[in-house]
Amino acid sequence: MSTGTIIITGASSGLGEEMARQFAALGYDLGLCARRTDRLTELAAELTRAHPERRIRTAALDVTDDDAVHTVFTEFREQFGTVERVIVNAGSGAGAALGTGGHAANRRTAMTNFVGALSQTEHALEIFRDQHHGHLVLISSFSALRGMRRAMTTYAASKAGVAALAEGLRSERIPGVDISLICPGYIRSEMNAAAADRTQFMVDTEPGVAAMVRAIEARATTAYVPRWPWLPLAPVMKLLPLSIIRKLT
Numbered sequence: 750m751s752t753g754t755i756i757i758t759g760a761s762s763g764l765g766e767e768m769a770r771q772f773a774a775l776g777y778d779l780g781l782c783a784r785r786t787d788r789l790t791e792l793a794a795e796l797t798r799a800h801p802e803r804r805i806r807t808a809a810l811d812v813t814d815d816d817a818v819h820t821v822f823t824e825f826r827e828q829f830g831t832v833e834r835v836i837v838n839a840g841s842g843a844g845a846a847l848g849t850g851g852h853a854a855n856r857r858t859a860m861t862n863f864v865g866a867l868s869q870t871e872h873a874l875e876i877f878r879d880q881h882h883g884h885l886v887l888i889s890s891f892s893a894l895r896g897m898r899r900a901m902t903t904y905a906a907s908k909a910g911v912a913a914l915a916e917g918l919r920s921e922r923i924p925g926v927d928i929s930l931i932c933p934g935y936i937r938s939e940m941n942a943a944a945a946d947r948t949q950f951m952v953d954t955e956p957g958v959a960a961m962v963r964a965i966e967a968r969a970t971t972a973y974v975p976r977w978p979w980l981p982l983a984p985v986m987k988l989l990p991l992s993i994i995r996k997l998t
Contacts, residue, residue, distance in 0.1 A: 751804070752776035754829040756822065758812055758869060759839030761788035763938030764888070767958040768836065773800045775966070780825035780832070782810035783839065804829065812839045812865030822872045834884040835873035836965070837866050837911075844900040855903040862907035870914060874923070882925040886965050887915045891934045891979050894986045895994050908932075919970065930971045931961055934979040950978055 755772055759765040761783035773796045783789055789807040796805050806828055808821045826832050841861040845851020877883030893908035915930035935950050936957030964972035973979035
């Protein structure tokens, strides 16, 4: 028997791919979407072999295409009948120091991480308001807590926007709808592979995502994951002077 249906964007790699594995193991049917459909097809086949009782559906999706987001989310709802949870996970980590010729990469990150998240949120909440229930999960980042320099500036700003979006929605108190903000620290993924070996507190994908899944299942309001060291660091980060923040990035 299904635990429910989850839509996961950006499911073709990294945190989204591993979340799909772990949620399928927990008994959820899945609507998986991403730009790279070849990898989605491989993942769906893997999950179907491991969990033949689960319904796994896939769709091509660029989250910066608002019409496509609406279409894909609507089609998933029609296929499954209902959607219990949408995980706004698709993201980009491309970037360069502003004013150094990296405008295209910075714009792509801003459009994917914030404008894309806004579009996914809009269409997820259309479904949830109509159903009178649902769980919206917004994947932000620990870097959203402060402004970051150089290649991280746009990324951190976009994730701070996602955090503000979550807080605004919680303040609205939409009947029957839960809002969770998940702020991962350093979890190994395709996005951070180049810096993984020289980054402190980096954890492997599987245990890192397991911490995310536990927080999502608990419908946490805000979760810094893994809890160590990110939970105790969170209040400290908000108070540190920029001279210290500069040395951390």
